[in-house]
Amino acid sequence: MDWIFLAELSVNGALTGLLYSLFAIGLVLVYKSSSVPNLAQGALTMLGAYVVLAFSIQLGVPLWLAIPVAIVIMFFVGLGIEKVALRRLAGRPIVMILMMTLGLDIFIRGSTLAVWGGTSRPMELGVSYDPFFAGPLLLSRINMVGAAVSVALFVAFIFFFRSRLGIRLRAISDDYMASWSVGISVERGVGLSWALASVVAVITGVIWGEIQSVDQSLSLLLLKGLTVAVLGGLDSILGAVLAGILLGIVENVGSAYLDPIVGGGSRDLLVAIVLILTVMVRPHGLFGRHDIERV
Amino acid sequence: MFYRQSGIRHRSYVSDSKLFPIPMDRNLVLFLFLLGLAAPLLIDTLYLNSYVLPWLIWTAAALGLNLVTGWAGQLHLGYAAIMAVGAYSAVHAARFGIPWEFALLIAGLASAAIGSVFAFAAMRVKGLYLALTTLAMQFVMDWVLSHVPAITGGSHASLQSPPFKLLGQPITSDAGLYYVAFGWCVIVTIFVLNMRRTGLGRALVAVREKDYAAAILGVNSLYYKIVAFATSSFIAGITGALLVVTFFFLASPEQFSVTVSVQVLAMVIVGGLASIIGSYLGAALILLMPGFANSLFSATADFLGWQMDPETLAHIPNAAYGALIIIFLMVEPLGLGKIYNNIRDYFLVWPFDQMKK
Numbered sequence: 001m002d003w004i005f006l007a008e009l010s011v012n013g014a015l016t017g018l019l020y021s022l023f024a025i026g027l028v029l030v031y032k033s034s035s036v037p038n039l040a041q042g043a044l045t046m047l048g049a050y051v052v053l054a055f056s057i058q059l060g061v062p063l064w065l066a067i068p069v070a071i072v073i074m075f076f077v078g079l080g081i082e083k084v085a086l087r088r089l090a091g092r093p094i095v096m097i098l099m100m101t102l103g104l105d106i107f108i109r110g111s112t113l114a115v116w117g118g119t120s121r122p123m124e125l126g127v128s129y130d131p132f133f134a135g136p137l138l139l140s141r142i143n144m145v146g147a148a149v150s151v152a153l154f155v156a157f158i159f160f161f162r163s164r165l166g167i168r169l170r171a172i173s174d175d176y177m178a179s180w181s182v183g184i185s186v187e188r189g190v191g192l193s194w195a196l197a198s199v200v201a202v203i204t205g206v207i208w209g210e211i212q213s214v215d216q217s218l219s220l221l222l223l224k225g226l227t228v229a230v231l232g233g234l235d236s237i238l239g240a241v242l243a244g245i246l247l248g249i250v251e252n253v254g255s256a257y258l259d260p261i262v263g264g265g266s267r268d269l270l271v272a273i274v275l276i277l278t279v280m281v282r283p284h285g286l287f288g289r290h291d292i293e294r295v
Numbered sequence: 296m297f298y299r300q301s302g303i304r305h306r307s308y309v310s311d312s313k314l315f316p317i318p319m320d321r322n323l324v325l326f327l328f329l330l331g332l333a334a335p336l337l338i339d340t341l342y343l344n345s346y347v348l349p350w351l352i353w354t355a356a357a358l359g360l361n362l363v364t365g366w367a368g369q370l371h372l373g374y375a376a377i378m379a380v381g382a383y384s385a386v387h388a389a390r391f392g393i394p395w396e397f398a399l400l401i402a403g404l405a406s407a408a409i410g411s412v413f414a415f416a417a418m419r420v421k422g423l424y425l426a427l428t429t430l431a432m433q434f435v436m437d438w439v440l441s442h443v444p445a446i447t448g449g450s451h452a453s454l455q456s457p458p459f460k461l462l463g464q465p466i467t468s469d470a471g472l473y474y475v476a477f478g479w480c481v482i483v484t485i486f487v488l489n490m491r492r493t494g495l496g497r498a499l500v501a502v503r504e505k506d507y508a509a510a511i512l513g514v515n516s517l518y519y520k521i522v523a524f525a526t527s528s529f530i531a532g533i534t535g536a537l538l539v540v541t542f543f544f545l546a547s548p549e550q551f552s553v554t555v556s557v558q559v560l561a562m563v564i565v566g567g568l569a570s571i572i573g574s575y576l577g578a579a580l581i582l583l584m585p586g587f588a589n590s591l592f593s594a595t596a597d598f599l600g601w602q603m604d605p606e607t608l609a610h611i612p613n614a615a616y617g618a619l620i621i622i623f624l625m626v627e628p629l630g631l632g633k634i635y636n637n638i639r640d641y642f643l644v645w646p647f648d649q650m651k652k
Contacts, residue, residue, distance in 0.1 A: 037423050037426075037427070084625075085621055085624075085625065088625060089624065089628070092628055093368075093568075094370070094422045094423055094426070095364060095370050095426075095564070095568070096564065096624055096628050098370065098372075098423070098426055099560060099561065099564045099620060099624060100620070100621065100624045102557055102560070102561075102620070103561070103617050103618075103619075103620030103621045103624065104617065104621060105617070106557070106613060106614075106616055106617030106620065107614055107616075107617025107618050107620075107621055108617070109613065109617070110610050110611070110612075110613030110614030110615070110616070110617055111610075111614040111617075113606070113610040113613070114606075114607045114610035114611050114613075114614050115607070117604065117606045117607070118606060118610070119606075223430075223431075223434060226427065226430075227431075230424075230427060262442060263442060264442075265438070265441075265442060268434060268438055269434075269435060269438045269442075271434075272431040272432075272434040272435045272438070273431075273435065275427060275428070275431040276416070276428055276431045276432065276435070279416065279419070279420055279424045279427060279428045279431075280416065280419055280420075280428070283419070283420050283424045
């Protein structure tokens with residue numbers, strides 16, 4: 001057993017895993033407030049990256065300005081999606097809500113590609129591709145940047161949930177009937193969580209766009225993000241971060257040892273198996289709230 | 296006037312539980328059945344085999360998914376994976392030399408076996424988590440199809456289906472293939488129509504409404520969940536096999552990818568949960584809409600003199616497909632079946648609307 005190789009795999013896996021957490025935070029934000037599993041988050045991530053590129057390439061705005069502008073635009077896109085599509089489905093069976101997010105996913109992906117085309121294009125953040133040497137370990141610089149952003153976002157959300165607005169969101173996620181009765185506008189809270197999820201989607205899109213360039217495959221992050229979110233417990237942001245690290249390590253180390261046996265491509269298999277096992281063994285995840293169902 | 300209800304008096308339970316209490320419904324179904332029988336004479340073979348045939352097969356698939364999602368209320372996002380099991384086992388069995396009648400049966404049984412594995416997820420969780428598990432199982436199946444050459448011949452390979460024979464008759468003509476699809480669709484429709492008025496159907500509905508409550512009433516909800524999954528998988532298996540045999544003529548992994556699962560679910564939702572006529576209409580809409588959107592947009596672009604990027608045109612059907620699902624869920628979440636029912640309810644008392652209770 002080559003311990004340095006294993007350590008390198010684990011650390012790089014953990015860094016990649018934190019990038020999955022970035023995606024999962026967006027899912028958790030929406031699920032926490034409205035119990036809607038947002039299967040359109042992958043498409044939103046892709047849209048976010050394309051909007052950033054639309055400003056920076058087509059309009060020639062520098063990237064440091066294009067990203068905030070895209071964040072503002074996507075904030076309102078998120079608000080709009082919640083207001084137009086999801087609000088009227090409240091109280092409907094979960095299959096309709098799932099189908100709505102799947103329809104949104106197909107629609108956003110289709111129209112994004114129809115407007116900007118599917119050719120893959122780089123996101124030039126200017127992070128060097130040279131590996132970073134930490135002792136004997138080779139680490140990817142962009143993954144480190146992304147992991148740092150992920151942790152920063154997590155800390156920011158901790159503070160946000162201590163603010164007056166954040167406490168309102170927490171109240172909504174606890175019990176929306178009770179929140180209604182004390183005068184909290186549940187609709188606005190849920191809309192805000194969609195807007196924040198779309199903002200997270202822009203950030204995810206920028207970081208992942210730098211890693212793998214901006215194209216349709218950005219929306220394929222959905223399976224990994226979903227697995228991380230479920231593993232961490234769908235309503236826990238801390239869970240999303242820790243589960244991301246865990247899944248990243250499992251995926252990276254597991255695929256390094258499994259790939260030679262099964263002939264490559266075992267990453268997606270491992271992720272799907274982790275998702276199945278999580279749901280079978282502990283459906284509410286590592287840190288999620290265990291709801292008791294009443295007849 | 297059309298749906299005449301006068302003179303219908305039930306004197307026994309048997310007559311009360313008739314399939315079509317109102318003669319008009321029965322006549323309409325008979326008329327549609329005859330229309331289906333006569334279709335090869337009425338419709339050009341090109342349209343028959345490129346539109347009507349896939350429509351009937353996808354309708355059978357949608358009915359199968361509707362059984363588990365609409366009637367039994369169990370979310371299933373891995374339906375295409377089950378169809379793949381059926382398709383590949385039928386093609387392999389036929390290549391092995393087993394007659395097609397048995398190959399199709401093997402397809403159904405193999406799918407039912409794998410589908411029951413999906414049901415074990417349903418025994419543990421439900422709702423959203425069940426959807427996520429079946430989605431993950433679909434991804435596992437995708438992976439198996441593209442990484443196990445023994446089944447598919449590799450990720451980019453496709454498996455040729457051997458010549459199709461039923462009862463010793465080679466079926467190669469367009470009309471023959473159409474009748475096979477039509478026959479299967481009719482069988483599935485009759486099964487689902489009748490299932491609604493049996494104990495099984497009522498048990499499934501009880502499980503859908505609330506599985507704990509059903510258990511308190513003495514309905515073994517775990518058993519009926521497995522039955523629902525196995526039955527719908529059996530239908531899926533034979534449907535998948537027939538899809539390969541009569542339409543694609545070869546089996547390849549991307550015919551059964553996760554997007555196909557979403558597509559069948561979209562047919563069920565757009566058609567309406569637990570609605571038979573809805574499954575027909577939903578399958579038609581989802582299948583025909585992309586082509587229609589494409590020709591509509593290119594016609595508009597030609598008319599206005601725009602230069603449309605071919606890439607733009609290629610992605611417009613997808614956007615329109617997504618928009619269709621969104622609009623349906625916003626405007627009529629109960630689907631096309633509900634719209635049909637509204638029209639039927641209107642004609643039930645027409646022209647004496649004021650007699651409506």
